[in-house]
Amino acid sequence: MAKRSKADAEKTREDLIDAATRRFASEGYADTSINEICEDLGITKGALFHHFRTKQELFLEVWTRLQVAMDSEARDAAIAARSLTDPYSAFLAGCRVYLKYATRRDYQKVVLIDGPAILSLQGWYESDHDLGIQNVQAGIRDLAKKGIVAEHRILPLAVMVQSALNGAGFALARQDRDVTADGVYDAFEAMVKSLR
Known part of the structure; x- marks a missing residue:
């Protein structure tokens, strides 16, 4: 029983x-x-x-699950996209998953719109940083192993890249007229390929 x-x-x-x-x-x-x-x-x-x-505790669980699902899917996409000829393919595949999630209504509303208000911007940043930085850092570490990025820049670049992704996510969630996931991805790809 x-x-x-x-x-x-x-x-x-x-x-x-x-x-x-x-x-x-x-x-x-x-x-x-x-x-x-x-x-x-x-x-x-x-x-x-x-x-x-509390309702806030329930919200945090929903927020965390959406973040963990996105993070897991991004990791899987990066692993599946590994290429011997394109050193950026795995990293960019994971980033594309994030941008896809940033166009989903549940992710937009819970993570990107209500999340910063309910969790406080600092709480949102700390939780997002804890969940997301590992994958971004791993992707940049992989670029460092390939000689593309200097080893001492891994963490600073990871913070900058994650901030750029979050900014793009906020713009997509606000549904700014001229901001599309494809347009952001194209600009993001150019930015990533310029990292040194």
Whole structure:
């Protein structure tokens, strides 16, 4: 019986995260209530608060899952794109995944629009930095191993590249008229290929 209850609790938790993701992506954090999330699932607020103490804690879990999914997909794309003839292919493939996510409504609304406001800009930066910098650094480290980038510039370049990607993500999330994922990628590719 205990195993079934534990499995049920885990399923409820996952269902809450999924329902919250849908609500936060469509309505935004401010316009989503705990009651609406509970009504979507037909559960009580007590069931929600058993898993998450606050709406902000639930939001952070949704934010983290979106970031981890993007990060994992970017890593997989980079591995799949490794090439003996193009030293930039793996790194750029991972960056393209980020730009693809930056055009997705759920990622835009949760990570790029509401995230900095709900987590505070400093909290957003620290969480994003913790999750994203490893892949960016690994990509630049790979360029250093190929003699393209100086070893002592790996971390400073990683910070700059991640900042450029985040800036592009914010522009895509705001849906600036003249900013497209393809246009950003083309400019980003030129920038990356000029790194030394």
